[in-house]
């Protein structure tokens with residue numbers, strides 16, 4: 001065992017989006033930075049290695065796959081698809097490592113960190129120990145999937161990370177959890193040829209969506225071969241001699257069983273704080289393990305910041321990046337620092353086919369708040385002036401806008417349509433800058449594009 005020591009201006013724990021961005025920028029400014037990442041397979045963090053990038057790359061592969069149901073050829077295609085995904089993630093991982101490693105002021109350490117004092121960390125790398133002393137410490141340790149106890153003990157239960165390492169396409173895939181991650185995986189694997197069943201504990205499918213949008217999403221998933229069981233309470237799972245698993249569950253008290261070859265636990269994620277010995281530094285957490293932060297993302301210790309999923313904010317890569325901007329402003333003494341309070345509107349996308357993108361509030365929320373709203377909505381199949389959907393062969397879905405009847409401001413939009421993952425960013429910017437629904441309706445947009453759908457949908461308003 002060897003023990004060594006490093007002094008730094010800034011120590012970053014975790015190679016996620018926010019942490020690596022801060023490490024690179026502070027290093028370029030000449031501050032001595034130590035980046036500590038527990039796994040060489042995770043340089044670049046969750047997004048690049050086991051999250052956004054591999055899932056969207058696999059979705060792209062699924063779109064290119066010929067044929068429908070599970071076949072030997074389909075299985076072979078899966079092997080080819082996974083190979084392409086891993087080549088991409090491997091290249092991005094190497095690029096991310098090099099981005100920091102080539103900076104003179106930044107030292108990348110591969111090992112698991114925990115606090116030993118207010119400013120001190122110990123990093124374990126096999127038998128070796130490194131102590132790090134830093135004036136400023138940034139926590140960017142992310143979150144991990146939670147596998148519920150009902151699913152424990154089965155060899156077929158996988159997380160997002162292990163499913164993305166699978167070398168064979170599961171013939172029957174059960175997904176426990178009908179949240180956004182569960183539905184994304186359902187849509188991808190159904191397109192790859194698996195028989196997919198989603199067991200969702202919630203009684204109401206996609207409860208945060210307006211019912212008309214949720215119905216449209218459910219219809220599209222069903223047409224793609226996904227079965228969604230709402231109100232499903234999983235009791236346990238047993239592996240049989242043939243290698244398959246039987247999941248016991250109930251719906252409204254009625255006992256049921258589902259046989260599956262693989263089971264994805266998509267039942268939520270928990271902040272990675274338990275191994276950090278936060279007590280040694282006096283850093284407070286909430287009950288679920290998220291680090292408590294103020295509007296500048298300082299923890300209960302002002303020199304320790306927390307960015308990304310670990311602080312309990314919305315779990316998206318671009319939110320982790322925005323967290324990095326907030327911390328950079330605070331560390332740099334910006335005159336008008338960005339804070340959590342002035343973050344404002346942000347868009348989200350669930351990468352189904354077509355993608356489901358949202359910003360602002362739903363009709364149900366608006367009416368619940370007593371707002372006087374006008375609704376503009378249309379099914380994509382009925383939109384004559386948006387041929388883009390038919391050109392790319394994705395004519396499903398709908399576009400819906402919630403508009404303030406008095407001010408003509410767009411309060412919310414839900415675009416379940418081709419290219420919505422791009423259009424939603426334009427809309428968010430427009431909403432942030434007070435562009436009215438009428439101005440958006442009369443915009444000059446390229447043709448054929450999904451954006452020109454705004455011309456038509458916003459013209460179809462009802463009170």
Ligand SMILES: Cc1cc2nc3c(=O)[nH]c(=O)nc-3n(C[C@H](O)[C@H](O)[C@H](O)COP(=O)(O)OP(=O)(O)OC[C@H]3O[C@@H](n4cnc5c(N)ncnc54)[C@H](O)[C@@H]3O)c2cc1C
Nearest residue numbers: 014016017038045046051113141142308309315316317320
């Ligand atoms: C399947 C899936 C799909 C997703 N798709 C999208 C998407 O399309 N778009 C989107 O915006 N978001 C998506 N997300 C969410 C997104 O990936 C996360 O919100 C984002 O990656 C969070 O990054 P982070 O900065 O919090 O840290 P992370 O990227 O999670 O990095 C944390 C790092 O800390 C390391 N670490 C933890 N503990 C220690 C320790 N004690 N010592 C040293 N290192 C440690 C970990 O190994 C890890 O590399 C997806 C997530 C999943 C799981």
